[in-house]
Amino acid sequence: MSDYELRKFVAPEFVFGYGAAGLAGRHARNLGASRCLVVSDQGVAAAGHTEAVVRTLRDEGIACATFLGVSENPRDTEVMQGSEVFRAEGCDAIVAVGGGSPMDCAKGIGIVVANGGHVLDYEGVDAIPKPMPPLVCVPTTAGSSADVSQFAIIRDTPRRVKIAIVSKANVPDVALVDPLTTLTKARNLTAATGLDALTHAVEAYASNAHSPVTDMFALEAIRGIGTALFDVLDDLRDRDARARMALGSMNAGLAFSNAILGAVHALSHSLGGLLDLPHGECNALLLPFVVRRNFTAAPRRYRRVAEALGVDGALGAGGTLAAPDDEVRDALFARLGDMRRRAGFDKGLAQYGVTRGQLAELARLALDDPCLSTNPAPLDARELEELYAEAL
Amino acid sequence: MPKRSDDLREKLIGLGQASTRKSYYPELKERLQQLELFRALLESAGDGVLLLDADTLVVLDANGAACRFAGLPWEALTGRPLAAAFPELAGWKPRLAGGAEDAEPQDGPRTGAWHMADAVPTATGEERRLIRQPSQGGGLWLELALKRHDIGGRPYVSCIARDVSERLRAEEELRESERKYRALFEAANDAIFLIRDGLVRDANRRACELFGRPLDQLTSMAPRDLSPPEQPRSGDTRLVEEMRLAKALGGEPQFFEWTHLRADGAPFDCEISLSRFTLRGEPWLIAIIRDVTEQKKLREIMVQTEKMMSVGGVAAGMAHEINNPLSAITQSAQNLQRRLAPGVPDNEAAALMAGVDLERVQHYFELRGLAKLVTNIREACARAADIVRHMLDFARRSDAERSECDLSVLLDRAVELAENDYDLKKRHDFRNIRIIREYTPGTPRAECAPTEIEQVLFNLLKNASQAISRKAYPQREKPRVILRVGTQRGVPGLPEGAGRSDGSGEPATPGADADYVRVEVEDNGPGMDERTRVRAFEPFFTTKPPGEGTGLGLSVSYFIVSRNHGGHIIVESQPGLWCRFTVLLPAVRRGA
Structure with missing residues (x-):
């Protein structure tokens, strides 16, 4: 595989830095908004981020309607409710404030108000005919990277699956990445979203659709997150550590939005859909097993991942003799497991309530996930089930 | 660093107020708004x-x-x-x-x-x-x-x-209104012109009839083109026309008498009313032209009748007054003769008493011609009495016996009388005149006193004969008299088809509803000038040398026809060419 095959890189206009959230009003106005639907959730609203963004909008003379009916793993029903509010309030733009859930829900609302019908009608890749109204994202978790990605993951409640809506039309118009908004995050959420971001970076780097540009963002994200996550967890009030975390997360987002993901996300989406398990924690749990399984399919890639995470002898640079593949693989597996445990997660799938009897069904659903198509190693249902079993 | 540089740097690195990547959305919203506005419109x-x-x-x-x-x-x-x-x-x-073809619809069929x-x-x-x-x-x-x-x-x-x-x-109403007014326009018995810029632009059917010209001819003419250069009453046609049109255009309606010309050049009198109206902002004139030829004739007859009646009354009164002294003279002359006559016992006794021989007195009378003088007195008296009798007739209804007469028979009898008249024979032999009879077959009879009407017709023939004798005929023309008998309907006194000698007109067809029987006597003598014509029926008016006529013949005829018979007698003439007397007598209605 050549580094110079055709690749596209899609990214929103974004502003990164302290106080970026305060630019929401200005950008919304420049995008022609006169009445915004502000999509957020109760937690973010309680932290005061929603109100702060609404204030910047009002300062620009933009009227606002707020929709807070979003839960973790946003549901199709919530999307439809939000689009009703959008129509009823006569809105002409959307501002999402929060983590992956409000942002994905906001994308779903945008799709429905522009195209009509039901949000589940647009499942799949490039299935959105008409562009949505202007969308400004103000992420408050350094993890999901929905603010820069072309992904929207919505939970299909009747089928109990997470569907992926992947489209360039899902890329927001503007992302305002303000590390200060992450200061209020609790430790557990900080850890989960941080490991989610790490998973994004690792899967994007190992993806069979990677490119020199995405590699740059992915490796930088892995290196950044590898140190920043634990600095933040040591001191949740460390602004610069929060900023490095936010930057790492954004870099990971830019990478995976274009290089796409792999088996971890396919398996994780299944768990989130069927059992409504927390996305970041699932990713953290599954990542080591998937990396171990994929390693031989892209050893050079995983060696660089290991190197970026500080695994000794991962690369034969500087005269050091490189360790054999299986050694590096096991060391990487161990490092990822250590990071997870250090972040505070040590439960197996069984402890999340997953039973062995559910594994076949979970695998079957994961097999349909688009993320599986960019996994470096082709995996069948049996192999996916084995992976679940390993994580049990 | 100055503030401006900061601003510039901010903008350059994408943090300016307007530093947002281009979006078509605001523009699109504006267009949508325009569309909505357009939709509302x-x-x-x-x-x-x-x-x-x-x-x-x-x-x-x-x-x-x-x-x-x-x-x-x-x-x-x-x-x-x-x-x-x-x-x-x-x-x-x-x-x-x-x-592709749609682009060029100009030439040829729009394929x-x-x-x-x-x-x-x-x-x-x-x-x-x-x-x-x-x-x-x-x-x-x-x-x-x-x-x-x-x-x-x-x-x-x-x-x-x-x-x-x-x-x-609205269009239909307009069309209906147009039809209505067009009907009014066309049905009018007066000629109507619509005039703009001094030219006739429209004319009704009656105008075409009156002027004897088709519409397209009329509509390119000015009123003066349809008039003689001089108006008999008001002078130069062009000047008067200009004045009238200008006044009417000034909003002052005009009403005046005018003489127009028919297409053949024959003049006719009319009354014109001229008024202004506005059409699409332009001033137009409407001219209503009433042909008053017949009215004038009627008026003339009325004036004539009135005049004749008053003259007749005066004449009769005078006659009556003259009658008594005349009788005295006549009687006295008669007595004078009788009282001189020998053999009458009273005369003989008176002569004896006076010691005069009556026979000698007679002889003296003869020597001095006195007997002749007395005879002259008697004869003059007889003539005067004759005139007086005629004059009395003016005011007296005749009691001559009436019967239904065939006027052509009466006319023929009058011709016979004229041919044998000593007087006529002596001076102007009636037989030398060519008599042309144009009798319309089936003409109804008229109720009249045949002797009186015969006398009237005789008078007319005599008149014609006398007129002919006063004209020197050119080589090709021969004296002639045309006699016509026919009928006439309608307004009394207004002959239908007047001017038959000019070849126009047709005799009225006889019918059950004819009002009058019409008899015409037309000679080709010298005719009458207008002055003579209007006085022709006046008593004692004559053109003959003194002593040749009493000037009563036509007067008597007039009274016989009009007073005694309720008819009309009219004279028309073209001086130098012809003169025509027309007698109209009430016809006997068939079946009545």
Whole structure:
């Protein structure tokens, strides 16, 4: 595989830095908004981020309607409710404030108000005919990277699956990445979203659709997150550590939005859909097993991942003799497991309530996930089930 | 660092107030707003506006007025063919040709344009069609204007539906009003001209008849072109015309007498009323021209009648007064003769007493011619008595016996009388005159006193004969008298087909409803000038040398005809050419 095959890189206009959230009003106005639907959730609203963004909008003379009916793993029903509010309030733009859930829900609302019908009608890749109204994202978790990605993951409640809506039309118009908004995050959420971001970076780097540009963002994200996550967890009030975390997360987002993901996300989406398990924690749990399984399919890639995470002898640079593949693989597996445990997660799938009897069904659903198509190693249902079993 | 540089740097690195990547959304919103505004405008339009697919004529969009005209809600109107909304278009298929040809509709037949039955192609490439659309309130007349448009490479047809019911009604009313006034115009018994800029622009049928010219000839002429250069009463035609037209245009209606010319050059008198009206901002004149020829004749007859009646009354009164002294003279002369006559006992006794020999006295009388003088007195008295008797006749109804007479028989008898008249024979042999008889067969009889009418007709023949004797005939012309007998209907005293000698007119056909029997005596003598003509019937008016006539013949005839018979006697003449007396006597109605 050549580094110079055709690749596209899609990214929103974004502003990164302290106080970026305060630019929401200005950008919304420049995008022609006169009445915004502000999509957020109760937690973010309680932290005061929603109100702060609404204030910047009002300062620009933009009227606002707020929709807070979003839960973790946003549901199709919530999307439809939000689009009703959008129509009823006569809105002409959307501002999402929060983590992956409000942002994905906001994308779903945008799709429905522009195209009509039901949000589940647009499942799949490039299935959105008409562009949505202007969308400004103000992420408050350094993890999901929905603010820069072309992904929207919505939970299909009747089928109990997470569907992926992947489209360039899902890329927001503007992302305002303000590390200060992450200061209020609790430790557990900080850890989960941080490991989610790490998973994004690792899967994007190992993806069979990677490119020199995405590699740059992915490796930088892995290196950044590898140190920043634990600095933040040591001191949740460390602004610069929060900023490095936010930057790492954004870099990971830019990478995976274009290089796409792999088996971890396919398996994780299944768990989130069927059992409504927390996305970041699932990713953290599954990542080591998937990396171990994929390693031989892209050893050079995983060696660089290991190197970026500080695994000794991962690369034969500087005269050091490189360790054999299986050694590096096991060391990487161990490092990822250590990071997870250090972040505070040590439960197996069984402890999340997953039973062995559910594994076949979970695998079957994961097999349909688009993320599986960019996994470096082709995996069948049996192999996916084995992976679940390993994580049990 | 100065503030300005900071601003510049901020902008450059994308943190300025307006530093947002380009988005078409604000522009799009503005356009959408414009569209909404446009939509609102369309909705408020009174005309129906429809957008159709050019190939199927399926309605793609329509405004409120279009829905109202179609009687359908928007949802039912759109998505269906135009004919579903407007049933009168059912079965109508416009043909759309290739778009390329559409671009050049100028030359030749519009092959590229699309065609519709009864549709009117206009210069702008629009197709118009008038349809009647049933609706709750009866029916609407809609004028559809369809036009093809290519929008984004797709052919569409726009259809504007306009409710023209009101307009059509108004037009119909206008046409009706036009018909009404046209009828008034054409049916008028007076000639009417519509004049603008001094020229006749329109004229009614009566005008064409009166002037003897077709409409297209009249409409290029000025009133003065239809008049003699001089007006008998007012002078120069052109000047008077200018003055009258100017005054009328100034808003002062004009009413005046005028002499016009027929196409053949014959003048006729008329009364003209001239008034102004405004048409499309331009001043027009309406001229109503009444032919007063007949009125004038009637007036003349009335004046004549009145004059004759008063003259007749005076004459009769005078005659009556003269009658007594005349009788005294006559009686005295008679007595004078008788009392001189020998052999009468009283005369003999008186002579004896006076010691005079009566025979000697007689002898003396003879020597001095006294007997002759007395005879002269008696004769003069007899003549005067004769005149007086005639004059008395003016005022007296005759009691001569009436009967229903065939006037041609009476006329023939009068001719016979004239031929044998000693007086006529002596001076102007009546037999040398050619008599032409134009008797209309089947002419009804007239009730009259035959002797009186015979006398009238004899007088007329005598008159004609005397007139002829005073004319020196050129080589080719021979003296002649035309005698006509026919009928006449209508207004008494106004001969139909007057001026028959000029070849115009036709004798009235005899009929049960003829009012008059008409007898004409027309000679080709010297004729009468107007002055003579109007006095012809006056008593003692004569053109003959003194002693040759009493000047009573025509007067007597006049009174016989008018007073005794309730008829009319008229004289017409063309000086130098002819003179015609016409006698009209009430006809006996057939079957009556």
